[in-house]
Amino acid sequence: MRDTAGATEAAGRAGATGWSHGFDLAPPHGALSDWHGLDAFLQELTELAVHAVGGTDSCSVTMRRRGRLVTAASSDGLAPALDGLQYDVEAGPCVCSLENGEEERG
The missing domain is CATH 1.10.287 (Helix Hairpins)
Known part of the structure; x- marks a missing residue:
């Protein structure tokens, strides 16, 4: 139920x-x-977000697992590649949002 x-x-x-x-x-x-599980929900959410937010090409969800930043879901192949660059330098909008709960402002 x-x-x-x-x-x-x-x-x-x-x-x-x-x-x-x-x-x-x-x-x-x-x-x-x-x-259908958290992974399927997050995947669908990223795809919906791209369609809902005008001018957006890609979307991902960053999480911390076992002390490391990981891309838990993404709307396409571009987002995880960009996320990986952020994780390597420990900076960028995904890292800032996860660490501070706020989006990065430039």
Whole structure:
């Protein structure tokens, strides 16, 4: 049994309060409802994000596993390659976001 009422209500509140920044929460909610595991959810989320955010070519999710930064999911092959460069120099938007909880500003 799945409890989707709470998630649907939260999605409605997100749109009403504006914190979703125009991102349609229905597709990610659907991905959660059709749960196939974290890896599949993150993969779908990165692909949805590329389509939802105008002017975006690629998207990835960076996580720390066993003390190392890793790309947990990506919308395509470009994102992990760029992530790897950031991990090597320990700088860049993914590293900054993970370390500080904020996007890097140049």
